[in-house]
Amino acid sequence: MAIVGYAPGVYDMFHIGHLNILRRAREHCDHLIAGVVEDEVVTRIKGRPPVVPHEERMDVVRALDLVDEVVSDWSSDKFEMWQQLRYDVLFKGDDWKGTEKGKRLERLLGEVGAQVHYFPYTASTSSTDLRRLLEGMS
Secondary structure (H helix, E strand, O other), rough: OOOOOEEEOOOOOOOOHHHHHHHHHHHHOOOEEEEEEEEHHHHHHOOOOOOOOHHHHHHHOOOOOOOOEEEEEOOOHHHHHHHHOOOOOOEEEOOOOOHHHHHHHHHHHHHHOOOOEEHHHHHHOOOHHHHHHHHHHO
16 A cells, blocks of 8 residues: 655755655655645744745756745645545654644654654755854845
């Protein structure tokens, strides 16, 4: 049976950290879905919109051969996305590991036979750091 993986992310100012998560995710599933978080959700969670608009971020991720499918991620609750997509494995950076959000997700997904697979966070580059750099230049 094919393993369906789901890798949600903002994917703003696409960088090596994003690529690393998608590369690693690809190794652990047969069908990889990337969920690009909608602008409104990002703004609600982070307090500011992404630099790159949603449709452009979707186009960037869609251009990668690593990804089989790209969807719009409309919820900050990844279990709600499971209800829509029925993925087997959720791929996240390990900055979620051990958090209340991560523990809740592990429990809920476990109840339906799915799991969370954490990957090491790429500390060398982040969209937040890139954004700070750009803001410092203006």
